[in-house]
Amino acid sequence: MCRKVLLTAMGICSYFVLMPEPSSHPRLVGRWALANADQAGQIVRVECYHCSITRHYYPADLKALFGNVPPSGIRMRCEKCGKTDWIRADFVRMSAAERQAIRIRKLVGVRMVRKVIWKDE
Numbered sequence: 697m698c699r700k701v702l703l704t705a706m707g708i709c710s711y712f713v714l715m716p717e718p719s720s721h722p723r724l725v726g727r728w729a730l731a732n733a734d735q736a737g738q739i740v741r742v743e744c745y746h747c748s749i750t751r752h753y754y755p756a757d758l759k760a761l762f763g764n765v766p767p768s769g770i771r772m773r774c775e776k777c778g779k780t781d782w783i784r785a786d787f788v789r790m791s792a793a794e795r796q797a798i799r800i801r802k803l804v805g806v807r808m809v810r811k812v813i814w815k816d817e
């Protein structure tokens with residue numbers, strides 16, 4: 697399937713965003729996953745170790761994009777360096793004070809991109 701997921705929130709952000717890459721890993725089912733993290737009140741922390749960038753997301757938002765996957769199933773691309781292999785996602789539990797100190801990136805919408813393919817005949 698030729699499908700690409702983009703965050704429409706991109707336009708609001710003047711610098712980079714971590715963009716999700718759609719993935720489906722049946723073998724990841726059955727582990728502590730986004731639905732569990734959501735119920736437990738955890739936050740998803742996504743880091744690019746190459747750029748030392750950290751972003752926080754709601755598990756329910758990422759579940760809408762990736763399905764109910766564990767942290768290893770969350771595939772994102774760093775918009776600053778364009779790399780996917782330096783991205784690491786974790787579920788974290790935060791105190792109220794810690795949550796006050798960070799900004800959580802909320803999913804505004806998902807836009808499907810139409811790709812045009814030409815063939816010379």
Ligand SMILES: [Zn+2]
Pocket residue numbers: 744745746747748749774775776777778779782
């Ligand atoms: Zn990066």
